[in-house]
Amino acid sequence: MSSPVEIPFKSVVLLDRISGTPVYLQIARQMINAIQRGVLVTGAKLPGTRTLAEMLYVHRKTVVAAYNELDAQGWIEMLPNKGTFVTKKSPVDESKRLSFNANDLVSYPKQAGFSFDQSMLLDKPVSVSNVELEFTDGLPDVRLAPMDKLAKAYSSVLRRKNNRKYLNYSHVEGNAFFREKLADYLNNTRGLHINSTNVITTRGIQMGIYLASTLLIRKGDNVVVGNLSYYVANMIFQQAGAKIISLPVDDQGISVDAVRKLCATTRIRMLYITPHHHYPTTVTLSPERRMELLNLSVQYGFIILEDDHDYDFHYNSSPVLPLASADSAGMVVYVGSFCKAMAPGLRSGYMVGPENLIPELGKIRRIIDRQGDLMMEQALGELLDEGEIQRHIKKAQKVYHQRRDLMTDILQTHFADYLTFKAPPGGLAIWTEWRKDINLMRVSKACLKQGLHLPQTLLFQTGQLSAMRLGFGNMDESELQESMLILKNVLEKIV
Template sequence: MSSPVQISFPSVIRIDRLLDRPVYLQIAHQMINAIQRGVLLAGVQLPGTRSLAEDLKVHRKTIIAAYDELDAQGWTEIRPNKGTFVRNKGPQENIALQPYDEKFLTSYPAETGYRFKQSILLDVLTVSSTAGLEFNDGLPDIRLLPLDRLSKVYGGILKSKTNYKHFGYSHVEGNEYFRETLASYLNNTRGLHINKNNILTTRGIHMSIYMASSMLIEPGDLVIVGDLSYYLANMCFQQCGGKIISVPVDADGISVNAIRELCKTKKIRMLYLTPHHHYPTTVTLSAERRVELLQLALTYGFIILEDDYDYDFHYNGNSVLPLASADTNGMVVYIGSFCKSLAPGFRSGYLIAPENLIREMAKFRRLVDRQGDMLMEQALAELLEEKEIQRHLKKAVKIYQERRDTFVDLLQKQLGEELSFSSPPGGLSVWTKWNPQLNLMRISKNCLKRNLHLPQELLYQTDSFTAMRLGFGNLTVSELEEAVEILTKAVRES
């Protein structure tokens, strides 16, 4: 391979003069790519600088600079009176000369060259849609956010020299000022009795569930959930090796009697609850059952993972205090977030537990998220201190209550013969039970034809029940009217 390699370099090297990268580097990097992929083998002689400059239609000095770069990186060697050769980087006797078409040189592997563990747990996820209207899973309306105030607070934090400390690594449990302010806020609104050392900040409910699952569940551990329950939480438990046992849920919440009977014959590790508004049916766990569950947890030694995903939205009187507010034995791990209170884009959540567990979880979180978003937490702390978030929630609850009332009225008037439901006391979704003769997937497809997205994960259809969880918070009154009209036409077509 002492003679110059017979390759059409214009087909191997593509120069883009719109790129910020200098042309000589483009040439050098593409030649390195050709060497690495076996198009240019060790020992071959590269064309002379004049010849290659003519082929690529660039100045000879550009080629010289590219060759110098190749030499500096150790990919080539210059032999006096002979030319530039690809350096031998190791044994290549068995490497065949590869085709040098553009696709080969610019492709990325479609699949791995090795085997790895695969899971079917996450095969069904939310699919985005370009439809103008959507019934979601109960998300807030980001149009209600006080964005001007939020941007001013965040911008002020970026400009203030006193906040420069947040640009570096800091406390592993999260922003200390935020945890102090959050502890006061949760004590006032949820009847908790915590301090900053009981709080670990996270990136939302899902991260909190996953961390709690990873820390507290061993393979084979039994986890009780409601029938039905939050599918992503169930996936977390299963991913950690937990075995799920479902128990009935009625109008007063999860069945305590069923849990008690299970505890008599099996060693239960964890009970997962969404007691304020059970997911997906929105029912509230009764006060009597809350007391019984705390006693059962102490008697049988299981953990209560309390997911309070939409505590801030309650319409019929005051919100029911969480189980964590009455926990005196350290059996409850409480999780919440601002993703529903403000918007999903505010990835700020929290996990509440006794200090010994928080310290251990802080170590674990450092493996995947060293400290969280210190700047966002600083902004949220200031907004809580100024009561901006509290004022926003007070205003938003009134708007969401109006939307709930409008929505349930529309459903009853237009679709009352096909469904049944109870007006939810809080939250941003309505649990609706439908005529079992209807095909919910067909209804969803008919809605999409009319610019309304009805996601698959909101549809529950088995031999025993036919139901939908329909979020209304993201739609205005006029949008709700349009959406229900489309839904009604889709049902009639089905």
Template sequence: MNSPVEIPFDNIILLDRLSGTPVYLQIAHKMINAIQRGLLSNGARLPGTRALAETLDVHRKTVVAAYQELHAQGWIEMLPNKGTYITYKLQESGGKQLLINAEDLVSYPRAAGFSFDKSMLLDRPVSVSNVELEFTDGLPDVRLAPLDKLAKTYSGILRRKNSRKYLGYSHVEGNRFFREKLAAYLNNTRGLHINAENILTTRGVQMGIYLASALLIKRGDRVVVGDLSYYTANMIFQNAGANMISIPVDSQGISVEALRKLCETTPVRMLYLTPHHHYPTTVTLSAERRMELLSLSAKYGFIILEDDHDYDFHYNSSPVLPLASADRAGMVVYIGSFCKALAPGLRSGYMVAPANLIAELGKLRRIMDRQGDLMMEQALGEMLDDGEIQRHIKKAQKVYHQRRDLLSTQLDAQLGEYLTFKSPPGGLAFWTEWRKDINLMRVSKACLKQNLHLPQTLLFQTGKLSAVRLGFGNLNENEMTEAVLILKDILDKMH
């Protein structure tokens, strides 16, 4: 058996005195690491507790505790009057002990040791920044969210004697109470005629799109989107193997005539829409075109995937009801969420469809997110029941209306020579078309130097188009004024 003198424990066991992990566990973990990597082979004799304590400059009781931990896990054998030995046998390479640098003992592999497919389809620019001032693609202001009410409701549920029923596994399509209250809310606000069986809860709109894509799209199916369209949805469809076809979008929304001509010659599986405020251009699909699309869907058999991510915010008049409210043929799958109404981090979304489709979608959802957050859904259900969410949306809508009007005024006054726009009828973003001699990437980089984040994902610049989607919901009046002045300063210096 090996003598303990031959093993350089002072290089194997490197201790971090500032770590939150107890020293005895650090010793045990480093020894296990060395055993797994072959530096400490089967049968190797470990030094006595006093000797190792002196080597590592720790108390003997610390080494005793480390050996006890190793013994409890089955890595070593402690024989009275004989010593302590490694008992876990590793396969050795060519009968020789594997040698390894001490530095490698505390590092994780930089790459997988096996091959796997990589998807370029799912690559997207990272738009994370540490600066406080930022234009988004239409996110809400989380400072307005009714967090105190949510916290009070959530903690109250936890204190109830029956709270355990929300903490176990479930086999339903989400919290029943929440789905019932959500159904009533959607019926009242969107003109639907649904019940709890028509709702599947999700972790936001993107999860709903993914579930619909996974269940309803086969490789080679044709999916029609607007030109332009929501990039994340496009990525999901392409990842499912769909053949993407884009058709024009004008001031009335997606072109029904172009879709009709396409259907006359080509089988279409799905049409993806953001009809309330088209992404990214913010135009509203007209009521006439909505009815024409429903008629075409029933005639040609394509699914309408209706993404209504920001229905709750409208300013000029009452919103046009979703296509799902007039669907009589069961061709519409309706997707929405509370991520814009409350806060993006509260991942609460939903899918609305005929009950047989919801049941099948539920099977798929259960293998990736077994049941969702039943406790949070209960809290949201109770907030819907007492009208708290409805009151919050009404208050927030007034705030966002004021912010929309302010940004409209400032863009016109400060940046009118550089861009044009139409004030959006709803939602939380402007679609601005810029002079083609302006390099948008240069503007974005210059903004960051002045502590304003203008993410690349908001920039749309091609040979035919130069546009930026500017979200205003997250900016208060002072922040918005500062952001616009920074843009003006940069553009004035560049041109």
């Protein structure tokens, strides 16, 4: 058996005095690690508790507790009048002792020992910065979210004994009460004609797109998107094996003529659109084109996946109703969420579709998310029932309207030499088209040095296009003014 003096215990056991893990557990776990990796082999004699305590500068009782833990787990055996040894139960053989490296014991492997496919999908899709000012692609201001109302409702739900059923597993397509109130809300705000059996809850719009793609798309299917389109949705379709076909988008939305011509020669499985405010250009799909697309979907049999991410915020007039509100043939799958209306971190979304589609979507969802958060859905359902969410959206819309007007005034007054734009009728972002001689990536890097983050995902610069999507929703008026001043100063220096 090995003598304990041959084993570098000071290197085997590296203690973190400020860690929340008790010291005795740190000792036990690192010795287990050493046994597993062959540094402490079967039959190795361990130092006495006093000796090891002196080596590690800990109390003897700490080592006793560590040895008791190792003994309880079966890693060591304590033999009276002989000492403490690594048990023969250990799978490590003396002949296979590994070379010792202390860093190997305190870090997880950086490289997998097996092969796997690596994908470009969502490869660093969002750049992160620690600066306080940041333009987004249209995120809301989470400071406006009615968290006090939600906290009160959620706390009440947790305290009620009759809600304990939501703590168990479920096989439903979401909380029944929430689905019922959500259906009423969508009927009232979007002109739909649905009930709870037409609704399944999700963790946001991206999950809805993923569920629809997994269920409805097969490898080689053609999916039509606008040019430009939502890059995350494109990646989801690509992951499903679809062939993506981009068609032109003008100031009235995606070109229906281009869709019609394509259908005449190519079988289309799905058309993905963001009709209320097209991503990223913010244009609204005209009512005429909506009806034409519905007719074409029936004629050629393609699915319309309608992503209505920005419906809740409109400033000039009542919004154009979704395609789903006029769908009488069951060709539209409607995807939405409360992530913009409330806060992105509250991952609450939904899908609307024909009644026989919902259970099949539910089967797919249960593979990746057993049932969602039924307690939170109950709380959100109660806020919908009490009109709290509706009142919040109405108040937030006024705030965002003021921020949009401030942003457009600044752009018109101070940026006319650099870009052109149209004030969006709704949503939380403005599409700006820039002079082609301006390097937007250079602008982004210079802004970051001045404390303003312009993520790369907001920049659209090719040989034919130079544009930027600037979200105004996440910043208050003083933050918007400061951010635009930084952007102007950068442009004056580098252009």
